[in-house]
Amino acid sequence: MIPIAKTIARIREYVAQARAAGKTVGFVPTMGALHAGHASLIEAAARRCDYVVVSIFVNPTQFGPGEDLEKYPRPFEKDVQVCERCGAHAIFAPSAEEMYPRKNSTWVTVEKLTEPLCGRFRPGHFRGVTTVCTKLFNIVGADVAFFGQKDAQQATVIRRMVADLNMPLEIVVCPTVREPDGLAMSSRNQYLSPQERSQAPVIYRALQRCGEMIKAGEQNAAKITEGMSEVLRQVPALQVEYVSIVDAESLEPCDRVRGQVLVAVAARLGSTRLIDNIRVDTTVK
Ligand code: AMP
Numbered sequence: 001m002i003p004i005a006k007t008i009a010r011i012r013e014y015v016a017q018a019r020a021a022g023k024t025v026g027f028v029p030t031m032g033a034l035h036a037g038h039a040s041l042i043e044a045a046a047r048r049c050d051y052v053v054v055s056i057f058v059n060p061t062q063f064g065p066g067e068d069l070e071k072y073p074r075p076f077e078k079d080v081q082v083c084e085r086c087g088a089h090a091i092f093a094p095s096a097e098e099m100y101p102r103k104n105s106t107w108v109t110v111e112k113l114t115e116p117l118c119g120r121f122r123p124g125h126f127r128g129v130t131t132v133c134t135k136l137f138n139i140v141g142a143d144v145a146f147f148g149q150k151d152a153q154q155a156t157v158i159r160r161m162v163a164d165l166n167m168p169l170e171i172v173v174c175p176t177v178r179e180p181d182g183l184a185m186s187s188r189n190q191y192l193s194p195q196e197r198s199q200a201p202v203i204y205r206a207l208q209r210c211g212e213m214i215k216a217g218e219q220n221a222a223k224i225t226e227g228m229s230e231v232l233r234q235v236p237a238l239q240v241e242y243v244s245i246v247d248a249e250s251l252e253p254c255d256r257v258r259g260q261v262l263v264a265v266a267a268r269l270g271s272t273r274l275i276d277n278i279r280v281d282t283t284v285k
Contacts, residue, residue, distance in 0.1 A: 002084045004091045008139050011092040015053065015141055018089070023050035027142035027169075029133060032056040033073040033187035034082040037177040041146040044174050046087030053140050054083045055092040057099060062128030073187055092140065099135065108134045110157045110164070113251050117153050117264055118275065121241050129154055130161050137162075142169055150176040150184050152262055152277045156251060176276070178204065184276045191272040199235045200274060203265050206231040206243070207278045210263050214280055219256045221245040224263075232267065241266040241273075248279055258282055 005011035015025055026049030028041045034056075045052040056079055063069035076093070083091050107127050114126035137145065147155045155173045162171055177185050182204030183197075192200060206228040213224050225243045232240055246253050248260035257280065264277035 002080060002088060002091060004080065004093055006093055006095065007098055008094065011053065011090065011139060012141075014090045015051070018051035019141075024144070025049060025140070025142040026052045027136070027140045027145045028052065028054045028088070029136050029145065029147075030054060030056055031058045031072065031187065032079045033075055033190070034079045035177075035185045035187065035189075037148055037150060037185040039082055039086045040177050041148060041174050042083060042086035042088050044172065045144070045146045048172070049142075049144055051090075052088045053090050053092055053142065054088045055094075055136055055140070057092070057094055057132070057136075059099070059128060059132040060096055061100070061104065061131060062125050064122055064124055067122075068188070068191075071191075073190060092136075099132070104131070107131050108161065108165075110161050113153070113157050113160055116246065116251050116253070117242060117244055118266060119153070121266065126154070126157055130157060133158055134161070134165075134167075137167055137169060144170045144172055146172050146174060148176060149173050149277070149279070150186070151275070152264060152279070153251065156249070156262075182208070184274075186274065188272055188274070192269065196237070196269045196272065199237065200269055202232060202235045202238060203267060203274055203276045205234075206265060207263060207276060210245075211278060211280065214257055214282065219258065219282075221254050221257055224257065228263075228265070232265070235269075237269060239268040241268065 026045035028045050030038050058072050108130040109127050110130055159171045181201040183201045209231045210224050210228050213227050218224055228243050243265050245261055245263050248262045254261055260281050262279055266275045
């Protein structure tokens with residue numbers, strides 16, 4: 001059985017033992033309800049590092065008022081099996097009290113990069129993410145941490161935080177894992193009704209339309225986002241938050257698609273918020 005640490009002291013003991021045995025340490029932070037996307041991160045960590053820690057923690061500070069903190073799925077037993085099957089060596093599953101024993105006074109904030117895209121629709125979200133990741137990085141003390149491209153803005157923000165604050169770990173970003181119909185895997189997909197589930201792949205189809213337009217030589221970002229919006233309108237129930245083309249590093253909007261760009265969509269289907277993106281490198285033919 002994979003060891004499960006519920007306390008900070010215990011996971012530090014486990015990692016200290018691994019370090020004493022000369023092992024490199026990989027870390028995969030998650031909120032649980034693990035799916036094939038998470039599995040790919042754990043497997044990547046197991047290929048790269050000798051000892052892999054997965055954290056399972058539904059972080060309250062990254063949820064806004066009225067968001068899904070209470071109803072967020074918590075299938076712990078199943079998650080333990082996924083971690084074991086994918087080659088993890090320890091699970092860190094703290095309680096909210098263990099992570100936040102008192103009202104938090106200290107926050108880590110990354111400026112600018114957290115303002116556009118999801119930052120506009122989820123005020124305070126990235127502050128919660130960067131703060132909990134800092135705490136988790138300090139607790140686990142890994143050499144490498146693994147994140148998914150699915151949450152592209154998050155990955156960019158974390159990379160920047162680690163660079164700006166000289167945190168002694170490497171950040172690896174792994175590709176988005178999708179369902180066969182293109183829908184990006186997400187713990188929140190299980191909120192979708194059968195009808196919504198059948199409509200949700202329209203987001204990926206819109207991203208594909210964007211890829212086709214760029215391949216055909218279109219560089220005008222407004223024209224491309226309009227082409228994408230046309231696809232998204234095929235599902236009238238979809239409430240689009242944003243369709244944006246931004247520079248992949250600065251996340252600033254692009255008028256022309258040139259170099260490395262991030263094409264990102266966020267939309268609500270019923271009560272479920274879905275995000276997806278692709279990275280396009282126009283210098284690669
Ligand atoms: P979460 O449990 O949603 O906080 O996600 C934990 C990590 O898994 C984050 O780094 C996510 O970007 C990553 N992740 C979530 N969904 C996917 C996916 N479909 N493909 C790849 N990585 C993912």
